């Protein structure tokens with residue numbers, strides 16, 4: 001089967017799932033990525049080829065502009081963890097199931113493993129390191145401590161970010177809303193009883209506002 | 213020698229308080245550095261090539277294209293051409309490169325010529341296992357034939373609990389740097405003090421060259437003791453690169469495929485009883501698999517061990533699948549599920565309430581009174597009297613039911629050494645080569661030291677997570693808290709005794725007449741003759757007091773600081789939708805025998821966590837093998853399912869904290885609470901439906917299959 005024909009390519013473009021569209025969405029001109037990448041795209045559909053090579057982008061993270069070299073395929077999570085030493089967000093499932101990598105982009109809670117770094121250019125990214133200065137605790141983090149909503153703690157930063165994002169939208173949640181609102185995060189140690197309490201307590205102590 | 217025994221229950225100032233875990237703030241702020249978070253200067257990243265085949269021979273390996281990729285630093289093989297691979301996911305090659313992306317490219321560029329061989333990956337049906345099943349030999353007690361022929365009622369049932377994986381959120385792995393003679397090793401480990409010795413053997417260096425650091429680790433549950441082959445190969449890649457640090461952490465699919473599983477257990481069970489419910493005979497034909505090496509043997513009949521007439525047959529089935537590792541209470545959750553399911557079905561056959569059946573047969577356990585009390589307490593907490601009904605009785609398409617599971621575990625304290633240092637400025641350091649898996653170990657150590665020295669916890673600096681500190685055992689089998697609390701207690705009191713000797717002359721009494729209370733050293737019973745801790749420390753002179761304390765397991769019974777043997781009862785209430793087959797948790801109650809509890813807050817969290825793990829195993833998680841390809845079908849987190857926040861219902865934990873238990877000493881809690889929940893939930897489903905769903909997890913397809921044409925209205 002060959003997909004190397006125009007009508008196929010057009011269909012992909014319309015569905016919004018082609019590489020072409022993410023490159024456009026990221027606001028990166030083809031000249032930055034390197035000549036020939038798009039030309040190779042059709043061929044890439046036949047024999048999957050990996051686009052290697054780094055580009056320098058600028059990310060707006062926790063209120064600071066930082067430049068970082070990434071590959072087009074590098075996820076935001078890997079850019080943060082491997083290339084910027086921001087390791088609060090964890091890589092667990094690496095495919096949008098567990099929430100351990102939760103960060104916020106433009107005030108919206110997202111899975112960092114499911115966003116390409118180049119797609120995050122020009123948007124304001126907040127990671128757990130940015131919700132409170134070092135040595136201080138954001139009220140949501142404090143509620144996690146008070147209610148022992150963590151054991152090994154590997155899921156915790158993701159939960160805190162998800163909880164904060166949830167509370168920004170639902171400042172007075174019911175238990176059911178908390179359960180549904182945080183259903184996108186998984187903990188293996190089984191800290192949900194504490195998490196449930198922590199989020200309800202945090203709701204009391206912390207009202208809205210996307211920044212601490 | 214100081215009197216080491218614990219202060220009496222009512223007299224403790226720190227131990228027994230509900231204390232927030234010390235590392236809570238750094239973890240919840242996202243600033244705790246786990247091994248997988250470390251990015252030392254010059255770091256090389258890795259990617260691993262694993263076998264796509266469950267059984268195959270490697271004819272040849274060609275690394276040329278992979279090595280030619282710019283940025284690749286080195287490629288090490290786990291196996292050589294000619295090797296026979298016995299499970300999909302087996303380690304083949306590890307690539308180190310400047311970035312993970314490059315390492316992955318290189319993995320894709322490795323060419324292997326495979327000779328694919330036949331595999332066996334399914335174990336549900338013993339008859340199909342053929343020569344892969346190895347019988348363990350029959351065990352007979354009493355006269356089972358006679359007992360069955362005389363029994364008024366005989367129950368026969370078949371039950372199964374499949375393989376599950378540990379699914380630690382932080383995958384297995386490490387960062388390591390090998391430069392000259394010196395190896396710095398940051399593993400995600402449960403075994404800070406023993407892992408270096410194992411690694412040393414694998415890479416042929418003296419263990420003393422290896423410095424192990426693990427401040428935090430993201431879950432182990434029994435699977436993170438060894439350094440693993442990838443630990444060894446990453447070390448060699450570091451050496452080969454001239455000492456650049458190398459990071460290796462398994463990707464999720466590999467983690468779920470090879471980094472440890474809990475063995476399956478299946479059994480055909482027959483129980484004989486008198487009409488009054490007294491159990492007289494047991495027969496089981498069981499089999500299990502934990503991978504190519506076979507599987508564990510479940511201790512059945514579980515808890516009700518003294519059934520007078522018994523016949524047990526067990527077979528271990530060797531599969532072409534990833535190997536087993538210890539999983540929180542090895543073999544016990546499976547044994548509890550098999551036994552308690554059969555007992556509940558027996559009760560149904562006898563037209564008896566299963567709670568009454570267990571009470572009736574409590575004499576067959578080793579701790580009859582404890583189980584009776586726990587059954588009563590759990591029944592009260594779940595409101596058994598009002599919630600229990602004859603199996604399947606009720607109205608409507610939504611059916612509720614209650615069920616029971618029981619547990620037992622040994623524990624005891626592992627060997628542990630602790631060093632306590634009192635510095636001349638009054639500051640105190642406590643050092644142990646132990647680790648905190650998320651149990652609250654660090655916090656408990658601090659509490660024990662504070663209690664023993666009469667200081668606030670803020671005055672104590674706890675140093676764990678490094679093998680340069682005095683050796684403490686690996687965290688397995690619920691032995692950590694017993695070990696570290698004992699060694700910390702003894703080291704603290706030994707150091708205090710030395711401090712008393714220094715200050716006794718100034719207070720004009722003999723050293724043994726002093727006590728440490730509220731940051732003061734005072735004459736026993738005379739708070740007016742005292743000096744502050746700081747003043748006391750100044751009397752030490754320039755050199756610090758350094759004292760050791762040790763838990764020696766063989767002496768533990770005599771000393772009475774820690775002990776073993778924890779019983780538990782769990783009861784569940786579920787609601788089953790008979791139209792969709794979906795089971796929802798309503799409530800899970802855990803009554804836990806726990807000895808002296810150092811920190812009730814973190815101890816309870818451990819029990820809550822175990823309850824939730826039981827919900828996962830009872831309703832959601834199962835490793836599914838594909839018979840055709842021999843691969844794991846669900847090595848990811850959308851299809852390897854774990855419970856989420858909306859799935860757990862209400863959970864009630866009752867720590868049985870009372871003086872009689874407290875007097876026994878400290879008991880580990882990791883395993884005993886992770887045992888009974890699966891059985892309780894499966895039995896609650898039986899009570900709701902009046903039909904046994906024989907295999908967990910109780911998924912909707914299994915419920916609907918078990919219901920067949922039965923209709924509920």
Ligand code: FES
Nearest residue numbers: 094097098099113
């Ligand atoms: S790592 Fe991103 S959702 Fe799991």
Ligand code: FES
Nearest residue numbers: 151153187188189
């Ligand atoms: S605390 Fe360990 S995974 Fe959530």
